[in-house]
Every structure is written in structure tokens, then in C-alpha cells.
Amino acid sequence: MKKLLLICFVQMLFITPLVYSQQLTITGIVTSATDGTTIPGVNIRIKGTTTGTTTDIMGQYQLNVKSQSDVLVFSYIGFNTFETIVGTQTLINVELSENLQQLQEVVVIGYGETTKKKFTGSLTSVGGEELEEIPQQSAVNMMQGRSAGVLVTESDGQPGSSASILIRGLGSFRGSSPLYVIDGIPAANFNSFNPSDIESITVLKDAAATSIYGSRAAAGVVLITTKKGASGKTQFNFTSQVGVSDIENPNDFRLMNGDEYRLYYREAATNAGINPDDPNSGSLYLPISGYNANTDWFDAVTRNGVTQKYEFSAKGGSDNTTFYMSLGYFDETGIVLGTDFERITGRLNLRHQASEKVSFEFKMFGSVNKENFRQNDGGGRSGNLSGSYNVSPLSPIYADENTPFIYNGLGYNFDLPSNAGHNPVAVADMNENYFKEYRAMPSLKVNYTPITNLKLWASAAYDFGYVTSKTSLSKYYLAETEGGMTTQSWEQSFSSNYNAVAEYYIDINTDQNVKVLAGVEAYKSLYENSEAGSQTFGFDAINNFAAGQATSVGQLGYNYGGHTLLSVFSRVDYVYKDKLFVHGSFRRDGSSVFGPGNRWGNFYAIGAGYTLSEEEFIKEIPMISNLKIKASYGIAGNPNSGDFEWRNTYSTGGAYNLPGAPNAGTVINNPGNSFLKWEQSSQTNIGVDFGLFNNRITGAIEYYDIRSIDLISDRPISATSGYTEIVDNIAEIKNNGVEITLNSDNFVGQDFKWSTNLNLSFNNNKVVSLTNDADQIILSSTQIHIKGESAYQWYMPTYAGVDPATGRALYYTEDGGTTFNYSDAVIEVQGKNPSIAPDLYGGLTNILSYKNFSLSALVYFRYGGKIYRGLNQDLSMSGGAGGANQLVTELNRWQQAGDITDVPKLDANNNDPGPSSRWLEDASYIRLRNISLSYSLPKILVKKWGFEGLTFSLTGVNLKTYTAYNGLSVTTGSTESSGDYPTPRTITFGLNAKF
Numbered sequence: 001m002k003k004l005l006l007i008c009f010v011q012m013l014f015i016t017p018l019v020y021s022q023q024l025t026i027t028g029i030v031t032s033a034t035d036g037t038t039i040p041g042v043n044i045r046i047k048g049t050t051t052g053t054t055t056d057i058m059g060q061y062q063l064n065v066k067s068q069s070d071v072l073v074f075s076y077i078g079f080n081t082f083e084t085i086v087g088t089q090t091l092i093n094v095e096l097s098e099n100l101q102q103l104q105e106v107v108v109i110g111y112g113e114t115t116k117k118k119f120t121g122s123l124t125s126v127g128g129e130e131l132e133e134i135p136q137q138s139a140v141n142m143m144q145g146r147s148a149g150v151l152v153t154e155s156d157g158q159p160g161s162s163a164s165i166l167i168r169g170l171g172s173f174r175g176s177s178p179l180y181v182i183d184g185i186p187a188a189n190f191n192s193f194n195p196s197d198i199e200s201i202t203v204l205k206d207a208a209a210t211s212i213y214g215s216r217a218a219a220g221v222v223l224i225t226t227k228k229g230a231s232g233k234t235q236f237n238f239t240s241q242v243g244v245s246d247i248e249n250p251n252d253f254r255l256m257n258g259d260e261y262r263l264y265y266r267e268a269a270t271n272a273g274i275n276p277d278d279p280n281s282g283s284l285y286l287p288i289s290g291y292n293a294n295t296d297w298f299d300a301v302t303r304n305g306v307t308q309k310y311e312f313s314a315k316g317g318s319d320n321t322t323f324y325m326s327l328g329y330f331d332e333t334g335i336v337l338g339t340d341f342e343r344i345t346g347r348l349n350l351r352h353q354a355s356e357k358v359s360f361e362f363k364m365f366g367s368v369n370k371e372n373f374r375q376n377d378g379g380g381r382s383g384n385l386s387g388s389y390n391v392s393p394l395s396p397i398y399a400d401e402n403t404p405f406i407y408n409g410l411g412y413n414f415d416l417p418s419n420a421g422h423n424p425v426a427v428a429d430m431n432e433n434y435f436k437e438y439r440a441m442p443s444l445k446v447n448y449t450p451i452t453n454l455k456l457w458a459s460a461a462y463d464f465g466y467v468t469s470k471t472s473l474s475k476y477y478l479a480e481t482e483g484g485m486t487t488q489s490w491e492q493s494f495s496s497n498y499n500a501v502a503e504y505y506i507d508i509n510t511d512q513n514v515k516v517l518a519g520v521e522a523y524k525s526l527y528e529n530s531e532a533g534s535q536t537f538g539f540d541a542i543n544n545f546a547a548g549q550a551t552s553v554g555q556l557g558y559n560y561g562g563h564t565l566l567s568v569f570s571r572v573d574y575v576y577k578d579k580l581f582v583h584g585s586f587r588r589d590g591s592s593v594f595g596p597g598n599r600w601g602n603f604y605a606i607g608a609g610y611t612l613s614e615e616e617f618i619k620e621i622p623m624i625s626n627l628k629i630k631a632s633y634g635i636a637g638n639p640n641s642g643d644f645e646w647r648n649t650y651s652t653g654g655a656y657n658l659p660g661a662p663n664a665g666t667v668i669n670n671p672g673n674s675f676l677k678w679e680q681s682s683q684t685n686i687g688v689d690f691g692l693f694n695n696r697i698t699g700a701i702e703y704y705d706i707r708s709i710d711l712i713s714d715r716p717i718s719a720t721s722g723y724t725e726i727v728d729n730i731a732e733i734k735n736n737g738v739e740i741t742l743n744s745d746n747f748v749g750q751d752f753k754w755s756t757n758l759n760l761s762f763n764n765n766k767v768v769s770l771t772n773d774a775d776q777i778i779l780s781s782t783q784i785h786i787k788g789e790s791a792y793q794w795y796m797p798t799y800a801g802v803d804p805a806t807g808r809a810l811y812y813t814e815d816g817g818t819t820f821n822y823s824d825a826v827i828e829v830q831g832k833n834p835s836i837a838p839d840l841y842g843g844l845t846n847i848l849s850y851k852n853f854s855l856s857a858l859v860y861f862r863y864g865g866k867i868y869r870g871l872n873q874d875l876s877m878s879g880g881a882g883g884a885n886q887l888v889t890e891l892n893r894w895q896q897a898g899d900i901t902d903v904p905k906l907d908a909n910n911n912d913p914g915p916s917s918r919w920l921e922d923a924s925y926i927r928l929r930n931i932s933l934s935y936s937l938p939k940i941l942v943k944k945w946g947f948e949g950l951t952f953s954l955t956g957v958n959l960k961t962y963t964a965y966n967g968l969s970v971t972t973g974s975t976e977s978s979g980d981y982p983t984p985r986t987i988t989f990g991l992n993a994k995f
Contacts, residue, residue, distance in 0.1 A: 120607030121208030145843025145860035160341030167220030169735030207634025208607030214587035215637035234316030243988025245305035258294035268879025338428030418883035435469035484537035491529035605634025626691030730771035797825035799918035807894030807905030822913035839864030880910030925963035
């Protein structure tokens with residue numbers, strides 16, 4: 001017995017320590033439980049330690065453990081975490097099951113991604129599949145009504161135009177456009193991209209989300225992620241859409257026909273003491289005899305538009321290399337003559353895993369765009385759209401036997417005194433106004449993982465653009481006397497972006513971990529353009545500027561500019577027990593757009609979130625599935641200054657007559673301000689995310705408060721300086737509001753499903769201070785900034801209607817009385833809420849599916865704000881429009897004593913008095929933004945034909961608008977003028993084939 005005990009003691013003393021001193025090597029493969037594919041990049045760590053590794057491109061791993069009692073933790077975004085005890089195993093293969101809820105909540109953020117659970121800031125995200133069904137050329141337009149706090153305004157229906165985005169209110173006087181970042185690359189021009197290449201669009205709204213972008217983030221950040229490849233069989237996708245467009249005209253906007261026009265102007269002449277039957281009166285451009293056409297000029301310059309979209313894409317790859325490629329063609333013929341947009345795009349996204357630690361990502365995008373604009377894009381008599389409002393309906397479009405030969409230009413009638421001789425149909429047919437853009441964006445990113453939990457990457461991206469544009473008038477366009485005229489311009493631009501980033505993950509213990517990110521970025525932008533013009537051409541078809549005669553130095557021009565930005569940035573994310581999340585970020589930017597003393601700016605943010613639903617007292621409430629509170633505060637910036645506004649800029653090349661001979665000279669055209677500095681925005685955000693009834697209902701409520709200081713704008717200065725204004729930091733603006741988002745799965749059955757999304761946004765805007773402590777700044781004849789009130793208030797005389805006794809227009813005076821004299825009227829702020837911004841806006845989306853059918857509908861609405869009908873002011877001149885056509889509502893004019901109307905007495909001697917509240921209207925509206933019905937053929941059937949899927953769709957965009965506004969386009973922004981292009985209504989048929 002003693003001998004046996006001695007042997008056991010020796011074994012324990014020598015052999016057992018030897019066994020426990022040896023490390024066990026564990027190997028294995030991690031795969032997806034859904035489809036069995038291997039998963040690269042899975043994090044594997046020994047629980048309670050910082051020791052760990054990741055799977056390689058084949059999903060394989062190798063890890064040394066010290067004890068059979070060690071617990072391995074397998075984790076990967078989008079999958080449920082898995083734990084297992086080592087025991088006696090040396091081969092441990094693991095299948096990870098997908099966490100569907102977590103997959104839906106993976107969100108893209110600045111320089112990385114995270115889950116919505118861990119995110120402490122404010123963002124909204126829209127998937128690419130929601131955008132593909134809408135037949136529009138710009139994804140910005142498609143965002144309308146889909147995100148709380150994101151106001152999308154379609155400022156123009158011109159083919160190729162893009163909507164504007166305003167995130168959480170107006171925060172700058174120089175425009176509040178967000179920063180667009182495409183696959184990590186800042187991009188100024190988003191209009192060239194193919195929306196079908198987009199995987200997701202994420203809008204970052206608060207400082208915790210945006211401040212990592214520092215000086216360019218005060219107005220928010222829009223992150224666009226493009227599609228990528230996947231290992232496995234190559235998947236092909238072909239999409240075709242063809243549609244037609246027209247003008248909706250919700251409240252029957254109409255000009256007078258020939259009979260109404262004749263009646264209108266005869267009465268105006270009679271009331272002015274002019275005999276309308278006297279051809280020698282000479283007082284009106286009114287063809288009393290001769291032409292007796294009944295031409296609808298507006299109808300003549302508009303038409304049904306056609307939209308076509310064809311796209312082909314492929315994605316696939318091997319375990320080491322994946323790819324996504326696409327080719328796209330988009331063509332839109334506008335609803336106004338002479339307008340269209342054509343775009344060809346191509347994209348290639350490659351990813352190659354060179355080794356276990358190194359991978360490369362190469363992306364290449366290219367596009368060619370051509371856009372034909374309506375003539376005289378800014379409006380006026382020479383425009384084809386704006387001109388159609390002026391021409392007499394008694395005048396024919398084409399020359400006939402009554403047309404004097406001198407007014408016969410290639411068969412068109414130019415005997416049109418009511419429109420200064422301009423023929424709106426001829427201007428589109430005989431002249432040119434277009435631009436072409438060629439664009440290429442290559443980028444390369446290198447990823448390196450030298451050790452476990454440390455990721456390094458560096459990228460270089462470039463954006464090349466070349467634009468040529470041309471505006472020309474035919475020598476036979478008889479409204480002009482220059483014998484033909486052409487202006488051509490060329491512009492080339494280049495920008496580059498370089499960054500290097502390091503990210504380190506620290507597992508402090510089983511309850512705590514920290515992720516640290518740091519990086520440096522450099523951006524440079526350059527452009528130059530030149531312009532040349534000439535006139536008096538010998539041949540009509542050869543109207544290149546070199547074929548005419550240059551008559552002045554002003555027909556030649558050259559300009560250039562550029563700026564640079566150098567940045568360092570960092571971010572720290574702390575997690576405690578997967579329920580407390582703390583975020584901090586810092587960025588320091590230096591920009592060349594400011595002088596040496598104000599070139600650098602510091603921007604930062606801190607945020608925290610706590611998941612209350614992880615606590616026992618919340619878990620006891622069955623209806624609550626998720627409850628998270630969050631708050632953040634930070635400082636973001638906005639340069640909002642031109643490339644050289646901090647210094648004097650000069651114009652050169654002018655001819656100045658000095659003694660002896662003309663000499664070229666140089667003059668200062670803008671005085672510089674070396675004290676210019678960053679616009680800054682301090683932002684506070686408080687929110688609650690929630691889920692109810694097993695997340696059948698989810699949503700968020702957020703409150704924000706934004707203070708924007710040192711806003712850059714033009715400040716008046718004494719004219720004795722030689723200038724009237726200078727660029728300066730002049731004001732402070734405050735925005736606060738509430739955003740509400742609700743999502744519900746109303747019905748989830750085997751065959752039928754119905755879900756709803758509702759988002760509401762309330763915003764209040766206030767001017768806190770103005771330069772030199774001024775109480776107000778008058779901006780124009782219609783708008784003003786007032787301290788303590790919302791920005792851009794409508795400011796003009798108040799229309800008091802028509803005097804029933806005399807038929808004369810009345811305006812209110814300062815003492816509350818009325819006057820016939822416009823110059824005696826008091827100029828005042830118009831109404832209780834007189835700004836251009838809405839009080840409330842949002843969207844309601846319903847998605848229903850039954851077996852192979854799917855129906856989605858989005859209703860967009862905005863309430864409050866006012867729009868100025870400048871177009872209707874031009875078309876309601878009470879007889880004094882000199883023969884130009886007028887709105888049919890003008891026939892509701894005053895005619896005799898006792899008439900009650902808001903349209904004054906007609907008089908050919910009337911003059912336009914100027915702006916007044918008569919033309920200011922409520923901009924509220926509700927619109928059926930888009931509705932789409934699709935049907936997918938059964939897979940059993942399509943597979944026999946060699947397809948993976950075959951879907952047909954019918955989509956309508958801007959189908960119906962409900963509004964009290966009496967113009968053509970309530971959606972065009974703050975004003976509607978004669979040159980504004982109506983928003984088209986489009987119905988499209990589509991086919992999608994996957995194979």
C-alpha cells in the first residue's frame with residue numbers, strides 16, 4: 001500500500017503538472033446553419049480572457065487553449081452567439097444560426113458598421129430593394145417620405161434633376177445639403193449613380209452619428225453602400241422598365257383660350273378709354289383682326305414623356321475572390337419639348353482575399369450623361385415653357401398666308417408681339433441647350449489583420465469629371481438679331497481622398513469590451529472651366545463657336561478653383577453586459593477655405609444608450625420586447641465658404657482705355673475676409689427605441705435641439721469701401737423638434753402578410769441672433785430674417801381684396817386701414833407661421849403580399865409653410881399684361897359696383913404693383929407618392945425555363961396630389977415662377993429576371 005501511494009504521489013508531483021502545462025490545440029470549421037457555407041471573419045475567444053482568433057477565408061480556425069474547462073465563444077454580426085466547453089475535444093466544428101432580427105439591424109456608420117442595438121445616435125436606413133421598384137433616375141428623389149427628419153423636396157421636374165435633402169431643419173443660410181459618402185468616399189455629385197447599384201442608404205442625423213465626419217457633418221451625412229459579390233454560383237439579374245409621364249395639374253391650372261382672351265383684352269381696353277375696334281389705337285399688342293387661331297400654347301410645348309430603364313448585373317465568385325458588376329441605361333423624355341436625360345453607367349466591385357491576413361477591395365464606377373434643358377432655363381419670354389404663358393392664343397404656331405414673310409422662320413410664325421417675337425415651339429425645335437458629363441470613380445482599399453482583434457485598412461479614391469455644355473440659337477430663329485449665337489463651355493474636375501484607419505477590439509472581461517478606432521484622412525478637390533461664344537454664322541447647321549464671330553471679350557472666359565482638407569479622427573465604443581453602450585468621437589480638420597488663423601477646427605461627440613429591456617423588472621412586462629433609452633451631444637461643422645472667400649479675388653483680361661491704347665487690366669471683384677471661420681452646430685439628441693408584442697410593433701421617438709452658430713452669409717458694408725457687401729459669420733439659428741417612427745406587422749400568415757410604416761417629423765426653426773445685434777435683415781422684396789422668429793419669413797404688403805365700389809385693389813396700411821396706393825401699404829410679416837418650412841411632414845407606407853403578389857403604397861404629406869405663386873402673379877395682371885395670356889381665373893374680375901371678388905377691375909393701363917400676400921398660399925399637400933404591384937411567377941414554372949425568378953410589376957409615381965394650392969407644382973420649393981418645370985406623373989411597367 002505504501003508503495004502504491006508513493007507511486008501516486010510521484011505521478012501527481014511530476015506527471016500531472018506536465019499534462020496541465022501542455023496547451024491543447026483546437027481546430028475546426030465554422031459554417032452557416034442555413035445553407036452550410038463557411039463563414040470567414042468569425043470571432044472566437046476564450047471566455048473571460050482576451051485570447052482569441054478569427055476564421056480564415058475558408059471558415060477554418062486554430063486556437064491554443066490551456067485547459068479542458070475553457071469555454072469558447074463564437075460570435076459574428078448577423079448570427080447568434082455560440083458557446084461550448086473544450087473538454088477532451090481537439091476538433092470543434094460549429095454551425096452558427098442566423099439571428100434574423102440582428103441581421104435586419106446591422107447598420108452602416110462612419111468608417112464601419114454596427115448593430116442598431118449598440119448604436120447610441122440617430123439614423124434611418126433604407127434598403128436598396130425599396131428603391132429599385134421606383135423608376136426615377138436619382139435615389140435622392142426616392143427617399144421622400146421614407147425617413148423621419150429627412151425633408152426631401154423635388155425642386156424641379158426637369159429630367160436629370162435631383163431633389164434636395166434637408167435633415168432636421170435649416171441650419172445654414174448658404175444651403176444645408178448633407179455630406180454624401182459613397183462606399184466611404186465623399187462625393188459632391190450624386191446624380192450620376194445608378195440607384196439599382198445601391199445596397200442601402202443610411203442617413204446619419206445627430207452628432208453622435210455624424211461628428212466622425214467633423215467639419216462637413218453639421219447638415220447630416222448620407223451614407224450610400226453599393227452592392228458586393230458573394231462566393232458561390234454566379235447570379236445574373238436583368239431589369240427592364242418602360243413608362244409614360246404627364247402633368248397631374250391637381251387644381252386645373254389653365255390659361256385663357258382664344259374667345260376668353262379676346263373678351264378679356266377688349267374689356268381692359270374699353271375700361272382704359274381705348275376703342276378695341278380701332279386698329280390704329282396702338283395701345284395693345286392685340287391682333288384684333290387677321291389671326292383668329294385658338295392655340296393652346298402650353299399644351300403645344302408639353303407632351304407625354306417616356307421613361308426607359310434597362311439594367312444587367314452579375315455577382316458571384318470563389319472563396320478567395322468575389323465580384324459584383326452592372327451595366328445600366330436610363331432614358332427619360334421630358335414632358336416639356338426639348339427636354340430629356342440619358343445616362344449610361346457601369347460598375348465593378350471586386351474583393352480578393354490574398355492571404356489569411358490581407359485582402360483587397362477594388363471598385364470602379366463610370367458614367368456618361370447627357371441632359372437637354374428647356375430653353376432659357378431661368379424662365380422669361382424666350383423660354384419654351386415660360387414663353388408659352390405669354391403668347392396670345394389668337395396667334396398660330398406655324399406661318400400661314402396671313403404671316404408677313406419677314407416673320408416666317410423655317411415655317412414657324414414669329415409675328416408674336418405679345419411674346420417679343422419668341423415662338424415657344426420653335427425655340428425648342430430650332431435651338432440647343434444641353435450638357436454632357438463623363439465621370440469615373442476608381443478606388444482601392446487594402447485590409448490587414450496583423451494580430452487578433454486588430455484591423456488596419458488604407459484606401460485611395462479618385463473622382464474624375466469632364467463636362468461640356470452648349471447653348472445655341474439658330475440664325476433663322478427670328479426673335480434674335482445676332483444671326484445665330486453659340487456659347488460653349490468645358491469643365492474638368494478632380495478630387496482625391498486618402499485615409500488610413502486602425503481599429504482594435506479589447507475584451508476586458510466577460511462583461512465589458514471596448515472598440516477603439518483612429519485614422520487620418522486627406523481630401524483634395526480641383527476644377528477649371530473655360531467658355532467661348534460667338535455669333536453671326538454663315539451656315540445654320542455649323543454653329544460651333546469657332547464658325548461665328550466673337551464680338552466682345554465678354555464671350556471668352558476662364559475660371560479655376562480648389563480646396564484641401566486634412567483630418568485626424570478617433571472613436572471609442574464601450575459595451576457593458578451587452579446593455580450599456582457608450583460612444584465617443586473626436587475629429588480635427590484643417591481646411592484651405594479659411595485663413596491661416598481659423599483654418600483648424602475641433603469636432604466631437606459623446607453618446608450613451610441603455611437597454612432597459614435587459615432588466616428583470618422590464619422582462620416581467622410581457623408586452624415589452626425591447627426598450628432602449630439613448631442620449632447624445634456633440635459639435636459638428638460646416639465650411640460653407642467658397643474656395644477663396646477669405647482673400648481678395650480678381651478678374652483679369654478686361655480692356656481698359658488708358659492713354660495711348662486699350663490695355664488688359666485686373667480688378668478686385670470680391671473683398672476677402674481673413675477672419676472667416678467654421679460654421680458650428682451643437683446638437684443634443686434624446687430618444688427611446690421600443691418593441692412591443694414580440695416586436696410586432698417597433699418604433700422610436702426622438703427629440704433634438706440644434707444650435708448653429710457663426711453662419712456664413714453676405715453682410716452689407718459701406719459703399720465707400722468700393723463694395724456693398726462682404727462674406728462674414730453673421731448669425732445663429734436654432735432648430736428643435738420631435739421625430740416619431742412606427743413599424744407594425746399587422747398580419748403575418750402563411751400566404752398573406754401586411755406591414756405598415758409611419759414616420760412623422762415636427763421641426764421648429766428660430767433665428768437666435770444676427771450680425772451687429774441687428775433685429776432683422778431684409779433679404780429681398782418678399783423675404784426677411786427676424787431675430788427671434790423662423791428664418792426666411794415672407795415679408796410683403798398685405799392684400800386687402802377689391803373695393804366693391806370701384807374695383808380697385810386694396811392694401812393694408814400701418815394703422816390698419818386700407819389704401820389703393822401700393823407704395824403706401826405697410827410691408828409686414830405674413831401670418832402666424834409665415835416661413836417656407838413645414839410644421840409637419842412624413843410618410844405612410846403599407847406593404848401587402850399574398851402568395852406571389854405584392855403591393856406597396858407610399859403616401860407622403862407635409863403640413864404648414866407657404867409658397868409664393870410668382871407665376872400666377874405674372875399671369876394675373878388685371879388687363880395690364882401687354883397682350884400676354886392670363887389665367888382663366890382672371891375672368892372672375894370686378895365688373896360693376898357691388899361685385900365681391902378678389903380680382904380687380906380690368907384696365908389696359910394697369911401696372912404690376914409688386915409682390916403682395918395675394919400670391920402667398922398654403923404649401924400643405926398629401927400625395928400618393930408611389931404605388932407598386934408585382935407578381936412573381938411560380939419558381940417551379942420559371943425553373944423549367946432556365947430562370948431563378950421572373951417578376952412583373954406595375955408602378956405609379958406621383959399619381960395624385962391633394963392640395964389647396966392653385967399653381968402647377970406645390971412641390972417645387974418656396975416659390976413657383978414662370979420657368980419652373982412641373983413635377984411629372986409616371987406609370988411604368990417592369991420586368992425582372994434572375995438566372
